[in-house]
Amino acid sequence: MKQRLKLLLFFIIFPLIIFGQAKEVVPPDYIKTIIFTGKTPESQLPIIKLGDRIVLEFDALNGNEDDFYYKIEHYDFDWKPSNLSKAEYMIGFDNNRIRHYENSFNTFQIYSHYNLTIPNERTRGLKKSGNYMVEIFNDYDELVFSRKFMVYEDQATVGVIVRRSRDVKYYDEKHTIDLTIASSSIQFNNPTETVKTIFIQNNNLNTAISNLKPQYTLGNELIYKYTSETSFWAGNEYLNFENKDIRGANVDIEYIDLEDIYNNFLFTDIVRANRPYTFNPDINGNFVITALDTERPWIEADYAWIHFSLLPEENILNKEIYVYGNFNNYELTEANKMHFNDARGVYEAQILLKQGFYSYKYVLLDKNNKLEEGAISGNFHETSNNYKVLVYYRDLGARYDRLIGIGEAESINIAN
Incomplete structure (x- = not known):
């Protein structure tokens, strides 16, 4: 009876952990300057091609030279845990200590700078595309912070065009994204169910637009030309x-x-x-x-x-x-x-x-x-923004969402 009560309380208290979407954990005050990059260091939303390296850096300002450990988890498009085991998406092992760190030199604020590069001698690579989360733990196996990253296969051509809003009411204040997806290696079966997309403005996942379905199919080309669903507030220059x-x-x-x-x-x-x-x-x-x-x-x-x-x-x-x-x-x-x-x-x-x-x-x-x-x-259509579109595909009977392509455009090249 006591064991059943414990299980019942567990499912009441932690339903979001089990069934909800994974969210990034905000770091404590002593963790600063988290830099998470792929091949292009100026873009701090790590979207890397399968086989490329990824680098996570951060500072610990407590002066203790703490040990930190990392784990890597694979997720579906909607940030729910995928059905893959670690052996299926990882070459080697995680739950390793971050071995590379240096102490600050000649600074008023002392800190230790940590650097995690994947692949490394223990985690030799990732085998599957899709969504991932790297989690950083301390010596007590307490989660300190986590960050999302994405790994893609170059299997689709993703064409992104930025336009002024088609809604006259927001013509001067919003940008609308048109999208075309084509592939010579993948036959899109039932694309309204198997193809998923996420539209990202200025590398900010918090304001991303996701899971829109293609409106038209032309051969094996998928076309998205929404009036308002792919619209972002244009904002202003930072x-x-x-x-x-x-x-x-x-x-x-x-x-x-x-x-x-x-x-x-x-x-x-x-x-x-x-x-x-x-x-x-x-x-x-x-x-x-x-x-x-x-x-x-x-x-x-x-x-x-x-x-x-x-x-x-x-x-x-x-x-x-x-x-x-x-x-x-x-x-x-x-x-x-x-x-x-x-x-x-x-x-x-x-x-x-x-x-x-x-x-x-x-x-x-x-x-x-x-x-x-x-x-x-303010919101001004003249604002120069960066837009990325990620395209996921899960064929009928597949066990995880593949990230098959990425497209990118700048609103400085606005089409109308």
């Missing part, structure tokens, strides 16, 4: 700052202060939603670690408190506002939430970041906890 010279004012830094570590105070930003669009080159939410006069920025770049401030307008007062970008994996947490300073009349946030070049924006949550990316920065 704001940027650079502090590669941590002792001098660089891009968007107003002044600097030194306490235990450096404090970099950015110029106060304004609400751009009701102002004309202004082109400002950015890196679409990404960041790059760089430091002046260093040969090894991964251990010689220092950390600084970055002080953000935003001059509010009436429509955003008493709202939950966050600083947002790939530097925090587009998460909305207390660490990047802004608070109103009555004395200065501005929203403020301070975030501990490693030296480098960062792009960021301000976003808010409405009273229904719905994300509004453009409420502060």
